[in-house]
Amino acid sequence: MTSAIGIDLGGTNIKGGLVDQHGTIRERHEIPTRAERGSNAVIDDLAALVNHLRRSGPVDGIGLATPGPLDLRNGRIIRAANLPGWIDVPIRDALAAKTGLPVTLENDANAAAFGEFTAGAGRGCQHMTLFTLGTGVGAGVIIDGRVLHGHFDNAGELGHMIVAVGGEPCPCGQRGCLERYSSADAVARRACIPSLERKRQGPPLSAEEVASRAQQGDPICAKVWNDACLYLAVACVNVQHAYNSQRIILGGGMSQAGDFLLSSVRHHLADQAWRLHNDLPEICLAELGADAGLVGAAALLHAHRNKTEKPACSK
Amino acid sequence: MTSAIGIDLGGTNIKGGLVDQHGTIRERHEIPTRAERGSNAVIDDLAALVNHLRRSGPVDGIGLATPGPLDLRNGRIIRAANLPGWIDVPIRDALAAKTGLPVTLENDANAAAFGEFTAGAGRGCQHMTLFTLGTGVGAGVIIDGRVLHGHFDNAGELGHMIVAVGGEPCPCGQRGCLERYSSADAVARRACIPSLERKRQGPPLSAEEVASRAQQGDPICAKVWNDACLYLAVACVNVQHAYNSQRIILGGGMSQAGDFLLSSVRHHLADQAWRLHNDLPEICLAELGADAGLVGAAALLHAHRNKTEKPACSK
Numbered sequence: 001m002t003s004a005i006g007i008d009l010g011g012t013n014i015k016g017g018l019v020d021q022h023g024t025i026r027e028r029h030e031i032p033t034r035a036e037r038g039s040n041a042v043i044d045d046l047a048a049l050v051n052h053l054r055r056s057g058p059v060d061g062i063g064l065a066t067p068g069p070l071d072l073r074n075g076r077i078i079r080a081a082n083l084p085g086w087i088d089v090p091i092r093d094a095l096a097a098k099t100g101l102p103v104t105l106e107n108d109a110n111a112a113a114f115g116e117f118t119a120g121a122g123r124g125c126q127h128m129t130l131f132t133l134g135t136g137v138g139a140g141v142i143i144d145g146r147v148l149h150g151h152f153d154n155a156g157e158l159g160h161m162i163v164a165v166g167g168e169p170c171p172c173g174q175r176g177c178l179e180r181y182s183s184a185d186a187v188a189r190r191a192c193i194p195s196l197e198r199k200r201q202g203p204p205l206s207a208e209e210v211a212s213r214a215q216q217g218d219p220i221c222a223k224v225w226n227d228a229c230l231y232l233a234v235a236c237v238n239v240q241h242a243y244n245s246q247r248i249i250l251g252g253g254m255s256q257a258g259d260f261l262l263s264s265v266r267h268h269l270a271d272q273a274w275r276l277h278n279d280l281p282e283i284c285l286a287e288l289g290a291d292a293g294l295v296g297a298a299a300l301l302h303a304h305r306n307k308t309e310k311p312a313c314s315k
Numbered sequence: 316m317t318s319a320i321g322i323d324l325g326g327t328n329i330k331g332g333l334v335d336q337h338g339t340i341r342e343r344h345e346i347p348t349r350a351e352r353g354s355n356a357v358i359d360d361l362a363a364l365v366n367h368l369r370r371s372g373p374v375d376g377i378g379l380a381t382p383g384p385l386d387l388r389n390g391r392i393i394r395a396a397n398l399p400g401w402i403d404v405p406i407r408d409a410l411a412a413k414t415g416l417p418v419t420l421e422n423d424a425n426a427a428a429f430g431e432f433t434a435g436a437g438r439g440c441q442h443m444t445l446f447t448l449g450t451g452v453g454a455g456v457i458i459d460g461r462v463l464h465g466h467f468d469n470a471g472e473l474g475h476m477i478v479a480v481g482g483e484p485c486p487c488g489q490r491g492c493l494e495r496y497s498s499a500d501a502v503a504r505r506a507c508i509p510s511l512e513r514k515r516q517g518p519p520l521s522a523e524e525v526a527s528r529a530q531q532g533d534p535i536c537a538k539v540w541n542d543a544c545l546y547l548a549v550a551c552v553n554v555q556h557a558y559n560s561q562r563i564i565l566g567g568g569m570s571q572a573g574d575f576l577l578s579s580v581r582h583h584l585a586d587q588a589w590r591l592h593n594d595l596p597e598i599c600l601a602e603l604g605a606d607a608g609l610v611g612a613a614a615l616l617h618a619h620r621n622k623t624e625k626p627a628c629s630k
Contacts, residue, residue, distance in 0.1 A: 062607065069592055116398030128465035141557075143465070150458070150559020151442035152594035158558040160589055162549050164480065174552065234477050237489065241472040242456075242557045244465020274475055275488030277384060279467035 002060050005053050005101075006298030007046060008108060008290075011082025013037060014042075015290070016049045018065075019298035023119025025291060035082070039089045047098035053289065054101075060305060061102035063297030064095060065111035072153045073288050075105050101127055104301045108293050111146045114141025114303075115296025118247050120287035125246040129239050130286065131158065131232070133254035137179035140244055147300070148243075159183070161238060163231045181231040184253030187211075190224045212255035225264065228254070233268030239282055240273070251286030258285065285306045317375050320368050320416075321613030322361060323605075324381045326350060326397025329357075331364045333371055334378075334613035336606060340606060342371050350397070350569035355405045362413035369416075375620060376417035378612030379410060380426035386476070388470045390420050419616045423608050425462045425471065427616075428455025431564050435602035440561040444554050445601065446473065446547070448569035451526030452494035456558055462615070463558075470551025474498070476553060478546045486616025494547040499568030502526075515549045540579065543569070555588070555596055569606030573600060 003026060008015040010033060017028040029052055031045060048152055049060055066079035075092025077083075092105040106114070112129035113122070122128040126145045132138040137159030141148040148155045158181035160172050167176025181185055183206035189209045205213070205221070213221035238247050265283055273280055288295055318341060326346060344367055349356060358391040365377060382395035392398075407420040421429070428437070428445035437443040441460045452474030456463040461548025463470045474494035475487050482491025488618040494503055499522035506525045520528070520536070529535035551563050558568040569576055580598055588595055604609055 121467050125466070143463065148458065148558070151440070151561035151596075152559045152592070154592055155559035157556065157559075160551050160556050162478075165478065165545070165549055174587060222344050230480070233478055238476050238553065238557075242468045242470065242553075243463070244470035244472075246466035272477065272480075272489060274485075277467070277469055278471050281466075286318075289365075291610065 002302070003057060004060050004298040004301040005050055005062045006294035006296070006301075007049065007062060007064045008111070008293035009033065009042075009046070009064065011067070011080075011109070012230055014049060015294050017291070017294045017298065018053045018059065019295055021302055023295050023299055025295065027053060028294075033083075035084065035086075039086050039091070039261040040053050040094075041081075042083075043091060043094050045097065046095055050095075050099045050101065053283065059101065061104065061301045062095060062099065062110070062190045063104045063106070063294075063299065063301035064092065065106050065108040066091065067291040068107040069154055070105060072105060072108055072149060085190065092257070102301070102305070104297070104304050106147065106297055107140075107153075107298050109138035110140040110149075111294075111296035111300060112138070112288075112292035113142055113156075113249070113296065114147055115288050115292035115294070116251070116286055116302055117142045117145070117296070119295055120286040120292060121249045121284050122247055127243060128247040128249060129156075129158070129243060129245045129281075130249045130251060130292075132252035132286075133183055133232075133233070133250060134181060134252035137183045138252070141244065141245070152155055158235060158239065161235055165236045166248055178231055178235050181229045182235070182254070187224055187228050187254065190227070191221055200275070208256050215260055229261070229264035230268045233265050233272050236265065236269055236281065236283060237273050240279065244279060245281045247282045247284060249277065249284055249286050251292065255285050260287060261285075317617070318372060319375050319613040319616040320365055320377045320378060321609035321611070321616075322364065322379045323426070323608035323612060324348065324357075324361070324379065324396075325423070326382070329364060331368055332606070332609045332613065333368045333374065334610055336617055336628040338430065338610050338614055340514055340610065342368060343609075344368060348398075349427060350399065350401075354398075354401050354406070355409075357398075358406060358409050358413065363409055365410075365414045365416065374416065376419065376616045377410060377414065378419045378421070378426070378609075378614065378616035379407065379421040380421050380608040381406065383422040384469055385420060385422055387420060387464060390418070392437050417616070417620075419612070419619050420464065421447060421615050422468075424454070425455040425464075426609075426611035426615065427453070427566070427603075427607035427613065428457055428471075429462055429615055430603050430607035430609070431566070431601055432457045432460070432611070433614040434610050435607060436564045436599050437562055442558060442560045443562040443564060444471075444473070444560045444569055444596075445564045445568035445607075446550070447601075448498055448547075448565060449567035450496045450498065453567070456560070458558065473550060473554065476550055477518055478549050478604050493546055493550050497543045497569070498551070502539055502543050502569065502629075503509050505542070506536055513530035514630065523571050530575055544576070544579035545583045547581050548587050551580065551584055551596065551598060552588050555594065559594060560596045562597045564597060564599055564601050564602070566607065
């Protein structure tokens with residue numbers, strides 16, 4: 001059984017795991033991201049994490065998931081919103097040099113999608129899309145069993161799909177992006193906008209609380225929740241026409257609402273989606289939670305070495 | 316120089332051509348589609364067209380573009396809106412049996428995209444999207460130099476991307492589909508809707524006339540044209556986030572407006588598109604016109620035989 005080390009570099013924590021070829025985490029370790037010390041120090045921390053994990057047995061290499069945008073061909077982080085000051089960091093080759101292991105680099109949302117594809121809710125299908133509904137809306141797309149990158153390596157940025165022309169402004173410069181309505185943060189924020197807030201007592205709500213109150217009949221929370229699921233259903237329709245995914249998987253904070261999220265989205269999907277073809281995707285919940293990124297990163301290292309993915313490896 | 320026969324089977328005409336490996340049409344022939352005589356008779360006509368074209372020299376096989384949806388694995392037309400009564404027609408193998416040549420089958424919009432990719436406005440890029448803005452809005456998507464099909468063979472049905480939630484009803488069962496606003500037919504129809512029509516004299520307008528009047532300052536035509544280009548720009552933004560195409564190519568009747576279409580779409584794109592990344596696609600006009608489908612079909616036969624495309628061949 002060959003294993004790889006999967007690493008998910010986030011703005012707060014670095015998650016590492018020794019992952020076998022079936023996507024099972026054999027050992028895991030988590031350390032804080034000391035982003036303020038700069039990229040070199042963090043890469044040292046990554047190398048120490050790798051050396052800690054590889055003591056358990058031989059590994060084929062390292063799969064590294066990071067925020068982006070990335071320059072995949074050259075293994076560089078172009079910049080990363082959660083890692084201030086990280087501009088054009090050649091992280092792939094730096095980590096390979098420090099560890100003597102081949103390193104595969106991937107965008108964190110894509111790695112999470114590949115994780116669900118390998119060992120989670122996407123098992124058994126060659127065409128799937130993962131939405132992670134958290135702070136924003138991240139997404140990763142699998143086409144014919146491979147991660148979709150596109151010409152500029154930014155394919156699958158579905159959180160910025162425009163679902164409401166002229167709608168809420170987004171920091172990205174557009175208006176009406178999906179993530180302005182359907183991320184966990186958007187749901188929490190929209191349940192507290194001043195015009196609505198007057199009618200409700202108490203502190204700001206989390207997305208989970210909004211879902212819970214919506215189920216109990218709170219009209220403001222029901223409206224906000226309904227909008228989130230309506231626009232998510234529109235996004236699913238558009239994903240279907242764009243990629244013809246067999247399965248669309250919902251993860252991130254919003255997916256804590258479980259069956260309530262699924263039933264709300266399916267309700268709107270039945271109402272919105274076309275009746276021409278019998279090609280509607282299955283809508284289901286993610287299974288790997290916060291481990292999806294490191295599992296997917298390790299699986300990508302294996303896939304690259306087996307040449308089922310394009311070689312974005314350092315060695 | 317090896318050649319292939321490319322055929323584009325439409326509801327009115329069948330276009331055939333002897334196409335070399337560079338996508339140049341060496342000889343062409345067009346016959347009416349006698350759809351009312353049933354699929355067997357039309358397949359006989361296709362075989363006769365092939366035999367006419369192959370007299371000019373040896374050919375590697377036939378690339379056949381047809382309306383869909385198709386079952387590509389089994390080479391069958393599931394049904395075709397323009398060919399009444401054609402249900403589950405095994406057209407690929409039937410034509411191969413009648414001609415003794417290998418046949419590659421492809422959806423007509425995908426074939427047109429592959430034609431532009433091979434020998435038209437998409438030359439030199441590996442990631443492109445073609446919109447054909449005609450009776451409806453067709454689309455074909457090239458990812459890494461290959462046609463995107465998806466799990467159900469219906470990927471890239473971008474005419475039914477929802478761009479206006481709760482908008483105009485579409486015969487597909489959805490509301491607010493792109494093709495309700497941005498097809499040539501939609502532009503012609505919307506310039507004549509009763510509430511607007513009262514203000515305008517004369518017979519119904521074509522999309523080209525609407526464009527022309529919009530340029531001359533006719534307020535109704537300007538509004539209809541502006542809507543078409545706004546929603547097309549939104550579709551381009553969403554295509555960009557979905558596929559990260561290097562180039563988005565506009566063809567079909569609407570593209571007769573040329574620079575006026577390009578400048579209108581680019582204007583809205585500059586207004587709508589995100590400012591986070593420098594990954595905006597080039598927007599340009601199709602080059603092959605009505606020949607794109609047959610050129611692309613022939614090119615797909617070559618690509619399948621060279622194994623740069625998945626083998627959807629009959630032999």
